[in-house]
Amino acid sequence: MKPNRIVAALQLAPASVYYSALFGAPLLVLVAYSFYTTENFDFVPEFTLDNYVTAWTSEVYRTYFIRTLRISAITAAVIAVVAFFYSYVITYTLRAHRSLLYFFVLVSMFGGYLVRIYAWRSIFGTEGIANSALMSTGIIAEPLDLLRNGEFAIIIAMINFYLPLGILPIYAAMQNVGPGQIEAAQDLGSSRLGAAGKIVLPLALRGVTVAFVFTFIATAAEWLTPQLLGGTEDQMIGNRIAYQFGAGFDWPLGAALAVTLVVVLAVLLGALFTVVRRWVR
Amino acid sequence: MKPNRIVAALQLAPASVYYSALFGAPLLVLVAYSFYTTENFDFVPEFTLDNYVTAWTSEVYRTYFIRTLRISAITAAVIAVVAFFYSYVITYTLRAHRSLLYFFVLVSMFGGYLVRIYAWRSIFGTEGIANSALMSTGIIAEPLDLLRNGEFAIIIAMINFYLPLGILPIYAAMQNVGPGQIEAAQDLGSSRLGAAGKIVLPLALRGVTVAFVFTFIATAAEWLTPQLLGGTEDQMIGNRIAYQFGAGFDWPLGAALAVTLVVVLAVLLGALFTVVRRWVR
């Protein structure tokens, strides 16, 4: 009678399986590993909480976690603000070119990480362009620490890399707010800026929140950028996790760190969503 | 008189500068470096074509280039096909859930590369799950080469990682083809499959081409996945470039390889666009 429903169910199945496999399975494996015991560089399925004890009590890891959250929060916040204005301008002011400008955003999501990260290295390196330029013009006498590899360099580079990720959801949300609604606000006496704040921001707030969350998660899980730009000291928790899965060869500890990161992010972002939802009401 | 135009120009400026800086500048730096001479582990600005001679004549690099193009072409082709069907299903068949399913796609673009790459390593590793499972069930007696780290593993993992990138443009293109047009084709006697082939595919072809090109470029520039999954032998040109910029410390040769890759990709994809455009007419 209703062949469409059966067909739909059959077609939904592969997608569900695909996404459970993609996200659910690795996480389960990770959770399982985090309770394994490490013996002589081998992992045995004996239940232990040791990995979590190490992950939570070690001063070293706490420093990494706090640095990671700080870097990600700053990066995500800057991206949310910049992405809002970028989306606003391409959606309303430069409406005629918006497809092209949006295409730029998409392209820059995956275009040449390799080239760009080396460009950043040459800017922020020990002998980097940033310091050399300032020194040669006589503005500074000695290389500034800020402009060397380190937290600042990581944040600047990650803002550059993840900005498109922040633009996507905000741009999408703004497509539902017609220029007509902005005109209506102007007609009623709001300036352009007033309309942006009172009409566009509330209506696109969900997109802004999603942008913050996306970039927060993505940067908190980063290990490549800090590895290449962070020097030896200013690395993030992702580097410790990668190390335990790689050269460190302590997968259970790596898994416990990863699970801890996931839980911390979930709690923080859950709180954020609650606050935003209340604010919107 | 027309304050909006001036405002628009002022607002367009930062975007233009940003994107020229993002793409143009690194490329120019790269091209410049590729003509530098390497002397005693230092690079001096003396014009030479030696780097290009090495890049183009060395048997080793040719092997890397060919392997890279083969891997990327297969990956991009599989992604284009799978992404078309995925987009088709979420746009038309599962219309009611399409926002959710599209959200899945977006999330999976950046969610947990770290976790997933280690999951793939555990599947395809020397002692990987794929071989162990088949051997323990007695289907095979010895580990299959195919299921070890290598080209096959790279392709499978990259399809998984870059599929969302392929879905984005195809999904976007399909949003312009209403379900009404499919119904019109059915009303005129086409089956569901016929309508997909005769109406949806031609109308979404631009999106399919863009998906192929995006994923081709992105995978051809990859060096991380082959480094982690490709074993020592089956690496891609990106690994050689990264090596020359890193441990190899021969930036001019690395730059010449990168410029060569960009040129080869530009020529191949230019040809593809020409063919597609002619076919559509």
Added chain:
Amino acid sequence: MSATPDSTSPAIELVGIEKAYGQAPAVRHLDLTIAQGEFFSLLGPSGCGKTTTLRMMAGFEFPDAGSIRLDGHDVTEVPAHRRQVNLVFQKYELFPHMTVRRNVGYGLKVRRVPRAEIDDRVDEMLETVGVGAFADRRADQLSGGQQQRVALARALVNRPRALLLDEPLSALDVKLRKRMQLELKSIQERLGTTFVYVTHDQEEALLMSDRIGIMNDGRLLQVGTPREIYGTPADPFVADFVGELNAFEVEVRKVGGRVSGVVDGSPVDVPSSASTGKRWRIAVRPERMEVGPAGRKDALHGRVTELNYLGHTLQYSVETAVGELVVRAGAGDVEREPGSAVSIWWAADAVIDLGEATP
């Protein structure tokens, strides 16, 4: 695959059709027979179930209960692409990447009609609907009216057993819509194809249809010719939806030996079904009411509150004892300025019976 209709059976029969979406019923126990060659309209407000009914005829929706017959054959479960009916969509749904000619030839090509025959039939149909000059344009380069014609040609060229039209003119502007109404009607008469036409515009339905079915809330309330629907509506909803209406209550009494309605002291004609001592609900169309100088006997008395000029007619709003009445008069008639006292009366056959008033 002959396209000649089987003239011994009705074109379309719907028997006991029921259709619900989840808990919400869309069509409730609908029976309907449409004759060969008829121009039949389904008329009703948005959400009344008319489009769902049409889509069940087309094979895009399937009834939960009941059956659909096309030329006498049961097609209840036959999907759209194997049903010999064609649909003209509200938004045309042309294929933008094809020329007009390829759009129109699509259905014939899918059905593997020989190339030469396709060309002939497409050309002929493009001439019939008047877009022969645009045959090699791309469909997305046409104006709304031209797209409408191409959509019509694309459906008609397949010689369907019935042509289904889903508000095909609603996207056109007033002037063009009026012209297309007459053209559609004349094409239908020339080809003799059965047309099932869905619309929410009562003027359109009255003008074009042989018969009209009025739907509301999933139910088919009345089926009849335009004159029946307009003149003797079977139901207060029908009366109000088709044409404008002045509805009011009168007290039914015997006045001078005749059963009359009494309003404001004056007797007015009531339907023969009205019984003495009850309150009865009647209605009179604005153009059936006459307006004249105050003081006339056996008339309603009132005062003009508004006079609107509609070009071809004058429209009065008149405040009376039964409420504000709308009256239309020819533009050449004597004008009564706002504020003037007037009498309003009507012929006995202008009264529409809406039944006993509910207290």
Added chain:
Amino acid sequence: MSATPDSTSPAIELVGIEKAYGQAPAVRHLDLTIAQGEFFSLLGPSGCGKTTTLRMMAGFEFPDAGSIRLDGHDVTEVPAHRRQVNLVFQKYELFPHMTVRRNVGYGLKVRRVPRAEIDDRVDEMLETVGVGAFADRRADQLSGGQQQRVALARALVNRPRALLLDEPLSALDVKLRKRMQLELKSIQERLGTTFVYVTHDQEEALLMSDRIGIMNDGRLLQVGTPREIYGTPADPFVADFVGELNAFEVEVRKVGGRVSGVVDGSPVDVPSSASTGKRWRIAVRPERMEVGPAGRKDALHGRVTELNYLGHTLQYSVETAVGELVVRAGAGDVEREPGSAVSIWWAADAVIDLGEATP
């Protein structure tokens, strides 16, 4: 910030307005004066420049040349948010995240009107437009008609010097549109606010307006009352766009001492401007033509090709020597079946002069 209009100046004056987008002129040398308290409509087909003109009055577009005065003050360069006019948008453009009350109060809040006064004025205005019951609903939970009323209230609550309306009823269905036309008109009369109303629907413009300006192709062709526009159109475009028209050519000759047009051997009345020996183009509205039995002298002769029932009227298509004419008669008149021979005539004052025929 008193909202009382300055009654010594016109509400709005446009002087020599020119506006082009790139090379495409949108408005060409437009002069227009709209009086205080007037209901003025700008009527024309889509793309005629009427919306651009309205948006220049609102301050969303700025003229390339010419000036705009509001209550006598030059506002040509004043942007929308500092102009004391308000616009009702075609798609309403309510703020979906706010309640009805907050939507309507938005303009007052932005202008820092005291909280208590905002509440009073919003409540009063919601009652005026009839959506008091929905004050605390979210704007996106309303029906189309309710949204329309809220949009009106949101603009009117600011007591604008003029209210600009951009096809505000075009998204509503027929029945609701007709009701809202009368309501809008009555609200305008009650408040005495100057309304500038953009529409492409000639019936709407005739019904509601004190005066109408007809635009085509960026030019203002005629400004006048509905009767002037309909009865003595200044231009063939106006004649055709406002109301339906039977236009044809006659040969002007002296017949029995009088200057007459001769068609098919019969003399017909021609405008006094017509000169003997020329071919003249005249037009008669369908409802001004009379149809009667064949054989009448001094009439056109023809054959009925189509008879359509429109409820309140009958519409004939009649094939004559000057082409197919459309004639409307009251629904109560004697009916002439398709195929019958008929005469068609009209009163002398029914003739619309379209000027000398171009050979």
